[in-house]
Amino acid sequence: MALHWLFPTPVLQVDLEPDKDAAAAMEAQLKAFDRDVFEHPEFRMRNNLTGDLLGRAGLDQLHRTEAFQWLNHALAIQVESYLNSLLGPDHGLEVHIQKAWPVVCAREGGTIESHTHRNAQLSAVFYVRTEEDNSSGELEFQAPENYFSHVMAIPFSEAAVSGGVFAPKQHRLLLFPSDLTHRVTPYQGQATRYSVSYDLAITTPPGQGREMRVPHPMDWVPLSGFGSA
Numbered sequence: 001m002a003l004h005w006l007f008p009t010p011v012l013q014v015d016l017e018p019d020k021d022a023a024a025a026m027e028a029q030l031k032a033f034d035r036d037v038f039e040h041p042e043f044r045m046r047n048n049l050t051g052d053l054l055g056r057a058g059l060d061q062l063h064r065t066e067a068f069q070w071l072n073h074a075l076a077i078q079v080e081s082y083l084n085s086l087l088g089p090d091h092g093l094e095v096h097i098q099k100a101w102p103v104v105c106a107r108e109g110g111t112i113e114s115h116t117h118r119n120a121q122l123s124a125v126f127y128v129r130t131e132e133d134n135s136s137g138e139l140e141f142q143a144p145e146n147y148f149s150h151v152m153a154i155p156f157s158e159a160a161v162s163g164g165v166f167a168p169k170q171h172r173l174l175l176f177p178s179d180l181t182h183r184v185t186p187y188q189g190q191a192t193r194y195s196v197s198y199d200l201a202i203t204t205p206p207g208q209g210r211e212m213r214v215p216h217p218m219d220w221v222p223l224s225g226f227g228s229a
């Protein structure tokens, strides 16, 4: 007897190799965030801090900084190969960075609760600074559980073969569908851990809308331009 698990979810994992300067620039940028924001008395008691969560101007726009141009470029290459693998080289889609934000995991028990990124289609995580041989603080993906709970009286966790766990490693990049539920298991380390998250949107090129695809933002017309609703 064999169980065949259908509907696989494509998650890309690649270990990148930034040169010394690029790696140092990214780490310095996150160190500054850690020092200026995380060490602020208002946030010091948190076990994680994300630029996205804070909703402060600019903290989710890390991709516009000089330090992250190298990663933007590497991400562009990896996203293209991800889409090529899934859709073939003629997919004709454009990918946009919506936002990118720093994530700091505290030394003792830094964790991020289960969530999805409802605003995006593809999301990425890149580990800027981790400790060698420290496998704590894994990224764990969870399959959608509503199918099982609708048709069988058992929760998905009891039926699932694997929780889909990815080990954190310095300069490792993970790319995954944004509606895939994920969490960070508790991190324990000598130093705080730095990573960066990206949210991406997939659209058609300008002027080339297709059924069931999101058109390019240049084809959009703000309704507010016609007066307040």
Ligand SMILES: [Fe+2]
Pocket: 115, 116, 117, 182, 197
């Ligand atoms: Fe996330």
